[in-house]
Amino acid sequence: MRLKPFIPHCMTFVAMLSLGASFALEACTASGDAVEGSSFPPVDKGGSSSVVSNSSSSKDSLHVDSTIFNMFDWVKIPKAAITRGVNSFGVNSFSMATTEVTQQVYEFVMKGLPKQSKMGDSIAVSNVSWFRAALFCNAFSKLAGLDTAYVYKSIAGDSILVDLEINYSAASIRLPTENEWEVAAHGGTSTTYYWDTDVASKYAYYGQTAGPDVVAQKLPNGFGLYDMAGNVAEWVNDWYDAYPKNKSDNYSGPQMGEYRVVRGGGWSDKVTALDPKEREKLDPTHSKLTLGFRLVYSTGF
Numbered sequence: 001m002r003l004k005p006f007i008p009h010c011m012t013f014v015a016m017l018s019l020g021a022s023f024a025l026e027a028c029t030a031s032g033d034a035v036e037g038s039s040f041p042p043v044d045k046g047g048s049s050s051v052v053s054n055s056s057s058s059k060d061s062l063h064v065d066s067t068i069f070n071m072f073d074w075v076k077i078p079k080a081a082i083t084r085g086v087n088s089f090g091v092n093s094f095s096m097a098t099t100e101v102t103q104q105v106y107e108f109v110m111k112g113l114p115k116q117s118k119m120g121d122s123i124a125v126s127n128v129s130w131f132r133a134a135l136f137c138n139a140f141s142k143l144a145g146l147d148t149a150y151v152y153k154s155i156a157g158d159s160i161l162v163d164l165e166i167n168y169s170a171a172s173i174r175l176p177t178e179n180e181w182e183v184a185a186h187g188g189t190s191t192t193y194y195w196d197t198d199v200a201s202k203y204a205y206y207g208q209t210a211g212p213d214v215v216a217q218k219l220p221n222g223f224g225l226y227d228m229a230g231n232v233a234e235w236v237n238d239w240y241d242a243y244p245k246n247k248s249d250n251y252s253g254p255q256m257g258e259y260r261v262v263r264g265g266g267w268s269d270k271v272t273a274l275d276p277k278e279r280e281k282l283d284p285t286h287s288k289l290t291l292g293f294r295l296v297y298s299t300g301f
Helices: 010-018 103-110 130-143 178-186
Strands: 074-077 080-084 087-091 094-097 154-156 160-162 172-174 233-239 260-263 280-282 296-298
Touching (some): 130 160, 178 233
Antiparallel strands (some): 074 094
């Protein structure tokens, strides 16, 4: 089992950035084990941690700021397929943060926090709308020297992104698609819950009244991902609708809709809401204290 991720204090990040610190990045297997002698994602061959480009059409030209990127531990989720009825939906390999976004990292990137039910650097951030989660992804991508996935004309009202398009070909940080999230949540298992018949409370923080918890306090799934059930429910990219009747690889949801999809169940939910197949739909402007998000890094599909 992987150790819980250590998240330094934000002032430490600022100090590291001002000193131009550079860190080696490691590729990860699906089980979360580091692969020696490799870099992930591609880093500046000169060893600099400064941001060289945050908007490039060439993945190879991106110079990743590893100081920012390593605010999270990442695991590579292998290529897989989801079967619904008689249809199969292929999902390309991608990488996912092992934990939900914390209050500390959210505040560091966005220079502020929404109202929280309880405060703590390593507690999962909550009360974040889908639009604010997308803006966080863009801001984190820029800090890390990556492209941005969310392209829009302007921001209106309470962070509503006008004429929004999601660029899935960009090497960027973004929310997972619904199918990516479900593949990751199963952790390589085919059982209803990734803990099978073991005690659910060993793996998930749920049925509580006190608000979200510190991330990575429960056991991870088979991919090394923590809190894929419980703690905070998680936004995904897709508009909510019935699943398509025809098979499709790298399906990213309908082109338009009224609601965005939420997965995973939150700290106040019953265990039945933790089934990786369970879906919730919410207006993308909506925020609540049981709702947060986690990140994926993708080089495009």
